[in-house]
Amino acid sequence: MTLKLSYQLMNADEVRGTLDRLADQIVTANSGRQVVLLGIQRRGVPMAQRMAEHIGAKSGHQPPIGLLDINLYRDDLTKVATQPVVRRTEIPPDIDDKDVILVDDVLYTGRTIGAALRALIDFGRTRTIQLAVFVDRGHREIPVEANFIGKKIATKDNEVVEVRLEEIDGEDAIFVMEKT
């Protein structure tokens, strides 16, 4: 299987602008509450970091962030072809009664978020759990919806949405690729 570029969805400026807008929306929707940004490994982590910095720069108060690896909570672990690399999980110590925003790059089948919810419930009882994603590409297999969406697009099953971020990939951009 090889990937062929279909089109570019966002350039670097659009990526950064979208992240700032998502952060602003989160603040507006949660004014007066204690928000924790929880990035899902891997690309949700730099997204959460940047949004927290944006909120900090604007309001003077930077919300705490955490990292969450969902591989230990996957329901398809015995079926996946290659064994996943388990990355770090670091949840701020007291998330009880906080408003936790899960941050991920692409919302697709919803199963990653399903696993993230199972994981998060083991860490405590939050006031709310909300979801912020860069791209919602449809094709849900379980009933999961995002509260904050950078861009919603229609995709084909054989397409792949590739979010590239400076911290991991050396550039900010989003591409839609086609499997051939």
Added chain:
Amino acid sequence: MKRKDLLGIQELERNEILEILDTAETLQEISSRPIKKVPTLRGKTVINLFFEASTRTRTSFEIAGKRLSADVINITASSSSVSKGETLIDTAKTLDAMAADCVVIRHNSSGAPHTIARMTRARVVNGGDGAHEHPTQALLDALTIRQRKGRLDGLKVAIVGDIAHSRVARSNAHLLTKFESHVWLCSAPTLMPVGGEDLVACNKEFLHRTHSMEEALNGADVIMMLRVQFERMDESFFPSIREYFRYYGLTTERVARAKPDAIIMHPGPLNRGVEIATDVADGPYSVILDQVAAGVAVRMAILFLMLGGQSS
């Protein structure tokens, strides 16, 4: 993990060792959660088959399995059909027929886990076989060393004590010389393996032997003390415990020969006043309890890599 079984360190490649250590490091966090459990290995069965006494290895595997939600069953030789004369192979086949996913075995005969591994579909982990290997101990020691020293290469490691009867010494010598650390095996002449053929496969340039504790400890980064294994001795290997302690016991004065930031390790259980003085065992250089904590993480990593997901 590509191989079916984990039987020894000798046959492992460096990248396989690092995969286990890296995974263990990420799984360590689970043990500090308020709810110390993830659902990863739900529905998997791990059987601890122990033909020899053990507290920490068996408990550690049991906790590791339970923290990953596997069902863990303990079988000890005295309470099983082994005491009715069942052979090792029949026991193994029986467990396999019950669809165990993983069998952890400890046996006083070298090679017993290898025999079982050939007879079963279940994945087999060597929990210590005779005086041959104890791979999970070497891996947890390596994790402890890496977390304290920041690396596994270029260190001087003194392994002192009952080398002849020690599977811990063998597994550690294999592992540390693979990473090009210098390993000094030190013991009384009667407790040093005569031929040492099984150690020949080690990277010989990095393996040294001495009967002088001073030589072994000079400038050491890591001091690993071994338990005197009275239960494996059918004759007298040294005149008295007092004499043994005088020549090979780890005391504060002897620790001073090692590097100022040296760490002191012991696989346990301790014979206080035989191979190690109490004030040293409980002292600031001692990482003995860190080893126990690392043991749970390493065994979680092994069970996860063996049972969680298929390897490509």
